[in-house]
Structure formats: C-alpha cells, structure tokens
Amino acid sequence: MNAEQMSGLIAERIPGAVTGQNFENVDPWLEISPVQFHKVCEFLRDDPRLAMNYLHCISGVDYLEVDPKKIAKAGFEPHLEVVYHLSSLEHRHRLVLKVFLQRWQDDRRGEIPELDSVADLWSTADWHEREVYDLCGVRFTGHPNLRRILCPEDWEGHPLRKDYEMPLEYHGIRGR
Amino acid sequence: MPATIDDPRIIEFDVRTEEMLVNMGPQHPSTHGVLRLVLRTDGEIVSEVTPHIGYLHRCAEKIGENLTPRQWIPYTDRMDYLAGMNMNLGWSLCVEKLLKYELPERGRHLRVIIAELGRMASHLVGMGAYGLDLGTFSPFLYAFRERERILDLFEEACGARLTYSYLTVGGATADLPHGWTDKCLAFLDQFEPVIAEYHTLLTTNAIFVKRTAKIGILSPEMAIDYGCSGPVTRGSGIDFDLRRDGEPIYTSMYEGYQFEVICERNGHYPNDHAYPAVPREAVLGDCWHRFYVRMLEVVQSIGLIRQAIENYHRSSGSHGEPIKLNQKLPKGEAYLETEAPRGQMGFGIVSRGEAIPWRVRARSSSFSNLAVCPELCRGCLIADVPAVVGSLDVVMGEIDR
Known part of the structure; x- marks a missing residue:
C-alpha cells in the first residue's frame, strides 16, 4: 500500500487527522494533527490492512533560522517537527508521519511543547521519546519514565535545538 | 539435606536475603564499552535492570549539522567502530x-565485498567477546587472529584499520588495489575450514551451552515491539533481513546474489546439516540462538564475497566517483536503513537545498536492541546478565553516538 492510500484510510476513519502531506518527497510523509496523533497511531497499528507493527525511529527536527540575514528567505515559520518512521513486517510497506509542534508551548520561552506518547503502542518509543525529549525538547505526555537518556540528568537545555548554547561551565569543566 | 531444585528462585530457600542495588559498570569488562547497568537484586536473583547510557555521547548529530555529507563520513566510522565500513555504507546510501544517485555496477560489487568483510570482522569480535563474557579466553584470540587478516585487507584498500572512511557518498574513495582480491580469496580459503573449530570451541561446548541455552528468551512479538533488528530478531525466528527485504536502493546492491537469510524455519536453519545440531536445551530466541545466527551469517558472508569478487572482475565501469565535497544537496528528506552487522542501522538527512544538511539523524540498531535488555534480564541470575548483554552484541559508540 502506498502513502496515498494510507492517507485515505486514515482520513476516512479519523476525519481531520491528516492536516498535510507530501507525496513527492523521496520518502512520502503525512502530517498528523497533534491532538489526534495517538488515535491515528493506534489505528495504524491495529487495522489489519495497515498493521504497522514496527516503529523504526523517532526524530525531532528543529526549524528555526538563527542567521538574521536568512530569516526572510527561510520559507518556514519557526516550529518543531517530530518524525516517525513506521513499517509493517507483514505487508512490507512503510510510512512516515510528522507532527508539527510549536517550539515553545504557547510561546512561553522555556516551556517545551507536549505531545502524546506512543510508548504504550510500540515499546521502541520508550527510549526514542526519551532521546527526543533530551536532545530536542518535547514533553511526551503519558510516557512511563521521561528523563534524559544521552545527556546527564542535570544537563540544561536541549542540544539539537538550533538556538542551543553550550554551557560555559559544567561541574567545574570548562565548556566552549 | 541436599535437594535438587529446578526453579532458581528456590536455591536460597533458607537464606535470609534483602533487596540490594548493584551497580555494574560503566567500566566493566563484560559490558562492551561504557554501559552502566543498575541491578535490583534479591540474593542472586535480578528483579530489575536499568541501563544508563550516554557515557560516549559525542553529539554526532549536532556535528553533522555543520558539515557536508562527505565530511561527516569519518563520524559514522566512530559510531559502530567494529563495523566502520557498514556505517560508511549506510550513510552514503542515505545521501x-x-x-537519486545511481552507482556504477562495479562500485556496487565493490561495496558488497567490503560490507560483507566488515560483517565478518564484526561478528568475529562478537563471537570472541561473547566467549570472554562467559569466562573463556581462547576463542577471543582465535577470533582476533582472523579479524587481523580482514583488517590487513582493509588497510591495504584504504590505509586505515579501524576508522576507514573508505566507502563514501558516490562510491568509494579508491578502487581496490591490484591483486587485492586474490589475497581476499586466499583469506577466505583459509578461514572457511576454521569455522568448524569455532563451533567445537564454543557452539557445542557443554559449559557454553549451559550458560546460554534457555537464558534471556526473546519472543518474536517482543522483538518487534521493541524494534530489535539484525541477529537479535533472527535469533527469535523472524525471517527478515534488509539485504533481501529492504528498500530498492539497498537491495539492488545484492541483486543476483545467492544467499540465505539465517533464521530458524520449521525447526531448521538453512543447510543446518553442515553445522552442529541445536542442543536440546536451547529454546528459540535465547542467547544461544542469537550467537548461532551470527556464526551462520559469517558463512553466508563468505559466499557473498566469493560471488562479489567474481562479479567485480566481470563488470566494467568505475568504482564510482565520490561527489564533490561541497556539492549542493537537493531540497528534501531521506531516511534509509541498511543491514549492519548489529541490525538495522538507519540514517536520515534533512536538506534545505544547501551543501550542509539541516539535520542528520542516526538511528542506532544497538540502541533498540539494548532497550529490550531489562525485559530479558527480569528474574535471571546476576551471572546471566553478562550472558544476555553479550548476546545482544551492543556497541556503545553506536548507541550513544
């Protein structure tokens, strides 16, 4: 099944969930509304026509142009994307889901955005969501154990954000 | 009163025990790098294992946002440092x-030779180090003796023994040197009969079987749920290998090649009459099966390299021209997983039309394979923890990136 058909199935079952799509990209992707995201995932996993039983990867991508000269030409509003790569071992088809989030919850700087955790659907998501939380700063609600995974627990900031600044000092170790 | 009790939890029936947290690692010989495990134990029984990772985190993905794809190749070497060639290949194919670049035929065959040699070298370490974990030293020496010869071959091809940066975006940095394939074939001829020795050393060794059979059983459902891959899932009987089932850009590399995906089907491994029989104690999905899958995959790699060398000499054209160091990338996003020795290694790239990618992503196979470790270790003995972790064959450089 290709991404177009899958998009149709999702739209039929959960109207309004697919808020955007790109079938021309090398890996076609669907944009899913964050509110219905968990519902969509549950449908993708449990519907026998889709049977997306394998979650490959969750990645966070920060879209923020930090160079003031390039802001005008950036072509996007600052936002954060969480990308899910799914596949079905049974049907041998793949799908890429994207969720667009605000960089800061309600534009309150320092408050990271929230998204439903899918760790209850695929256990892979457990560690992968922790990684996205750690490096990109997304709070996954309903995650059983959301704490940093690669950085130390008392680390500040989320390194894969484009406006991240390396701390000058960490426990007496000089940074930068 | 001596008693024989099968249930390990009853061994200490008359000993008063209390719950204790035992810290294993990060510097521990059997954790394959800097992995820290916190064990919640009651006597000898482990009730909970919590892995703590990140000691080797080098911000590879952040670095990738400041370099062009070809400049990032050396950083992929340092991920799974036991299979640098396969990491180079994964990233190159992703870019x-x-x-939408198509490699000349000769370059594809060259990549098969190199990738499969890398797999053999990696599985040899996996095998030898697993022996070390379980307290036997000699298999490690034998494994390294053979691996040394593979490294010699790699050194001749690219000048490096560990961090190769040989396969690169657009092909390989250089063609194979004159006479290299003869040396490679000579190595294979010498290596193939030796594998039987390894089987007597470890696979059928009574102590080894006792330490690995029926330990850390991973059910196929759990393997899929946790996103495990590679020999870990195939050891649970899942018939899936990206070299056969992956995306066209990767499977086209292996087009026309004869090889078997190693996993148990209807109680049999492919050509299993040629190898030692599965011991009666072993259960599908246990540590022994994961080890056995690796041993059999080495034989498949030998066959693949023989075919690839033949194809390489028959095919014409070049080994591929590396792209310009600062070549502009088209706008778009790509993600590709390849079958690295430890499982499905995924690389992703987001490009906004410049020479430097906006975001790079490395999905590590060991990362997901290690995530299942707490499930496998629940209720086992402390001594079995190294056996389980060793059978997952994780490399911390790849997990922490």
Whole structure:
C-alpha cells in the first residue's frame, strides 16, 4: 500500500487527522494533527490492512533560522517537527508521519511543547521519546519514565535545538 | 539435606536475603564499552535492570549539522567502530537516496565485498567477546587472529584499520588495489575450514551451552515491539533481513546474489546439516540462538564475497566517483536503513537545498536492541546478565553516538 492510500484510510476513519502531506518527497510523509496523533497511531497499528507493527525511529527536527540575514528567505515559520518512521513486517510497506509542534508551548520561552506518547503502542518509543525529549525538547505526555537518556540528568537545555548554547561551565569543566 | 531444585528462585530457600542495588559498570569488562547497568537484586536473583547510557555521547548529530555529507563520513566510522565500513555504507546510501544517485555496477560489487568483510570482522569480535563474557579466553584470540587478516585487507584498500572512511557518498574513495582480491580469496580459503573449530570451541561446548541455552528468551512479538533488528530478531525466528527485504536502493546492491537469510524455519536453519545440531536445551530466541545466527551469517558472508569478487572482475565501469565535497544537496528528506552487522542501522538527512544538511539523524540498531535488555534480564541470575548483554552484541559508540 502506498502513502496515498494510507492517507485515505486514515482520513476516512479519523476525519481531520491528516492536516498535510507530501507525496513527492523521496520518502512520502503525512502530517498528523497533534491532538489526534495517538488515535491515528493506534489505528495504524491495529487495522489489519495497515498493521504497522514496527516503529523504526523517532526524530525531532528543529526549524528555526538563527542567521538574521536568512530569516526572510527561510520559507518556514519557526516550529518543531517530530518524525516517525513506521513499517509493517507483514505487508512490507512503510510510512512516515510528522507532527508539527510549536517550539515553545504557547510561546512561553522555556516551556517545551507536549505531545502524546506512543510508548504504550510500540515499546521502541520508550527510549526514542526519551532521546527526543533530551536532545530536542518535547514533553511526551503519558510516557512511563521521561528523563534524559544521552545527556546527564542535570544537563540544561536541549542540544539539537538550533538556538542551543553550550554551557560555559559544567561541574567545574570548562565548556566552549 | 541436599535437594535438587529446578526453579532458581528456590536455591536460597533458607537464606535470609534483602533487596540490594548493584551497580555494574560503566567500566566493566563484560559490558562492551561504557554501559552502566543498575541491578535490583534479591540474593542472586535480578528483579530489575536499568541501563544508563550516554557515557560516549559525542553529539554526532549536532556535528553533522555543520558539515557536508562527505565530511561527516569519518563520524559514522566512530559510531559502530567494529563495523566502520557498514556505517560508511549506510550513510552514503542515505545521501545517495536523497541525490537519486545511481552507482556504477562495479562500485556496487565493490561495496558488497567490503560490507560483507566488515560483517565478518564484526561478528568475529562478537563471537570472541561473547566467549570472554562467559569466562573463556581462547576463542577471543582465535577470533582476533582472523579479524587481523580482514583488517590487513582493509588497510591495504584504504590505509586505515579501524576508522576507514573508505566507502563514501558516490562510491568509494579508491578502487581496490591490484591483486587485492586474490589475497581476499586466499583469506577466505583459509578461514572457511576454521569455522568448524569455532563451533567445537564454543557452539557445542557443554559449559557454553549451559550458560546460554534457555537464558534471556526473546519472543518474536517482543522483538518487534521493541524494534530489535539484525541477529537479535533472527535469533527469535523472524525471517527478515534488509539485504533481501529492504528498500530498492539497498537491495539492488545484492541483486543476483545467492544467499540465505539465517533464521530458524520449521525447526531448521538453512543447510543446518553442515553445522552442529541445536542442543536440546536451547529454546528459540535465547542467547544461544542469537550467537548461532551470527556464526551462520559469517558463512553466508563468505559466499557473498566469493560471488562479489567474481562479479567485480566481470563488470566494467568505475568504482564510482565520490561527489564533490561541497556539492549542493537537493531540497528534501531521506531516511534509509541498511543491514549492519548489529541490525538495522538507519540514517536520515534533512536538506534545505544547501551543501550542509539541516539535520542528520542516526538511528542506532544497538540502541533498540539494548532497550529490550531489562525485559530479558527480569528474574535471571546476576551471572546471566553478562550472558544476555553479550548476546545482544551492543556497541556503545553506536548507541550513544
């Protein structure tokens, strides 16, 4: 099944969930509304026509142009994307889901955005969501154990954000 | 009163125990790098294992946002440092997927030779180190003796023994040197009969079987749920290998090659009459099966390299031209997983039309394979923890990136 058909199935079952799509990209992707995201995932996993039983990867991508000269030409509003790569071992088809989030919850700087955790659907998501939380700063609600995974627990900031600044000092170790 | 009790939890029936947290690692010989495990134990029984990772985190993905794809190749070497060639290949193919670049035939065969040699070298370490974990030293020496010869071959091809940066976006940095394939074939001829020795050393060794059979059983459902891959899932009987089932850009590399995906089907491994029989104690999905799958995959790799060398000499054209160091990338996003020795290694790239990618992503196979470790270790003995972790064959450089 290709991404177009899958998009149709999702739209039929959960109207309004697919808020955007790109079938021309090398890996076609669907944009899913964050509110219905968990519902969509549950449908993708449990519907026998889709049977997306394998979650490959969750990645966070920060879209923020930090160079003031390039802001005008950036072509996007600052936002954060969480990308899910799914596949079905049974049907041998793949799908890429994207969720667009605000960089800061309600534009309150320092408050990271929230998204439903899918760790209850695929256990892979457990560690992968922790990684996205750690490096990109997304709070996954309903995650059983959301704490940093690669950085130390008392680390500040989320390194894969484009406006991240390396701390000058960490426990007496000089940074930068 | 001596008693024989099968249930390990009853061994200490008359000993008063209390719950204790035992810290294993990060510097521990059997954790394969800097992995820290916190064990919640009651006597000898482990009730909970919590892995703590990140000691080797080098911000590879952040670095990738400041370099062009070819400049990032050396950083992929340092991920799974036991299979640098396969990491180079994964990243190169991912960028080639974005570029819609097609490699000349000769280059494809060259990549098969190199990738499969890398797999053999990696599985040899996996095998030898697993022996070390379980307290036997000699298999490690034998394994390294053979691996040394593979490293010699790699050194001749690219000048490096560990961090190769040989396969690169657009092909390989250089063609194989004159006479290299003869040396490679000579190595294979010498190596193939030796594998039987390894089987007597470990696979059928009574102590080894006792330490690995029926330990850390991973059910196929759990393997899929946790996103495990590679020999870990195939050891649970899942018939899936990206070399056969992956995306076209990757499977086209292996087009026309004869090889078997190693996993148990209807109670049999492919050509299993040629190898030692599965011991009666072993259960599908246990540590022994994961080890056995690796041993059999080495034999498949030998066959693949023989075919690839033949194809390489028959095919014409070049080994591929590396792309310009600062070549502009098309706008778009690509993600590709390849079958690295430890499982499905995924690389992703997001490009906004410049020479430097906006975001790079490395999905580590060991990362997901290690995540299942707490499930496998629940209720086992402390001594079995190294057996389980060793059978997952994780490399911390790849997990922490």
